[in-house]
Amino acid sequence: MSTHEKIRHYIESNLVTFDASEAPFTDDDNIFEKGFLNSMFAMQMLTYIETEFNLTVDNDDLELINFSTVNNIVGLIEKKQRGRSSA
């Protein structure tokens, strides 16, 4: 799975809804404003990203905006991966 697919899948598997079709979200929708995720999800997502992609997300990257949409999350991961490969 691509990074994009992994992130979408992880979000979809954590939606607090009885039917995923009830909670459609685009890659640019703010997933927290949709109301389908519980309050612990931001932290879980952070753990997932760090573990799955073997990254460390610094405090400077911890703006909720970085985690608010699929595209922003993918962008953050790719930025961290570029930083790692150029280090």
Add this chain to the structure above:
Amino acid sequence: MKTLTDVLSQVEQYAAAELRPRAGRFEAQEAIPREVLQGLAKHGIFGATLPTIYGGLALDPIQYGQLTEMVGKACNSVRELLTVHVSLVGESILRWGTGEQKQYWLPKMATGEVLAAFALTEPEVGSDANGIDSSYRQEGDHFILNGRKKWISFGDLADLYLVLASRGDEMTAFLVDSTMTGVSTTKMSNLLASNASHLAEIHFQDVEVPLGNVLGRVGGGFAYVVNSALDHGRYSIAWAGVAIAQEALDGMVTYGRTRRQGGRVIGAYAEVQQMIAEASVNIHASRALCIAAGQKRRDKHPDAVIETTMAKYFTSKMAMKVATDAVQVFGGNGFSREYPVERLFREAKALEIIEGTSQVLQPVIAQHALRTCYQQGWWRA
């Protein structure tokens, strides 16, 4: 050089000799004596999970759980200090602190020179942590903090507070030195339990907090600092439930083998054995849940949060049940402060309330099951 096994063995001996026999007195005196805290510090437990570079013991989650059980079995209030100092504040600084904050606070916390408390709850805000009233505003190179916190374990004793405050919709975490001008405390007394845990109200009156004392990002207080701190807290409470239940089982077995009624020790009666059997099985199940959560935490598995939540939910309810049965086995003596079971009974109740009440955790657990256990067409398979 001492091995980790040596350290844990020494803590166990210290707990058996200095904590367990005195836990009831601590509760009656509403304080843990300073020399006891110094004794604990000598064994390094205030830096239990902190890396060795900060002077910590670097225990992994399972080892820390075992330490928590060991200490909590002897004295719930000392265990409570571990929960707030190590799990809630130490882990938060380790995770979210700047290099400077870690270098400054963690070595002092590891030695016990600085004791820390977690200041989230307020008179009007318990489970709805997102709705706190304590506020901050920025003025030049510092923030001005105002508000009132309540039910803060070791708030009366701590040198450092991790304080959560809000500005409009955002919440931020601050590291506040208890000696800062405008900080004052009022000790809370006559509580159902945890009287030795130095619970206090903390008042913040125009406290000037330097910008460098923000933990994590401005606005990142709830999503990250609070949620991860409470996750660590719940893991600690899960083991605390095992500790109280095991102590209660030890009590009911010992009493059951010595107390005679109708010509037999009461442990020979099927009705008592039924309670002992239930307790034994439930304690084993609880410990297994805690270890499973600990393994996930050690491996940084995304399910660590939900497994920790389930462990806390189960063990806190289980501890209440086992402690209730222990009082039942002790009969009239279970009502007496001459026997520790009444204290265990009171202490167990607190576990169902702190770090997320059972009722707050239930929907989280249910939602997880509703997501993960759904099998379309299951009945047709």
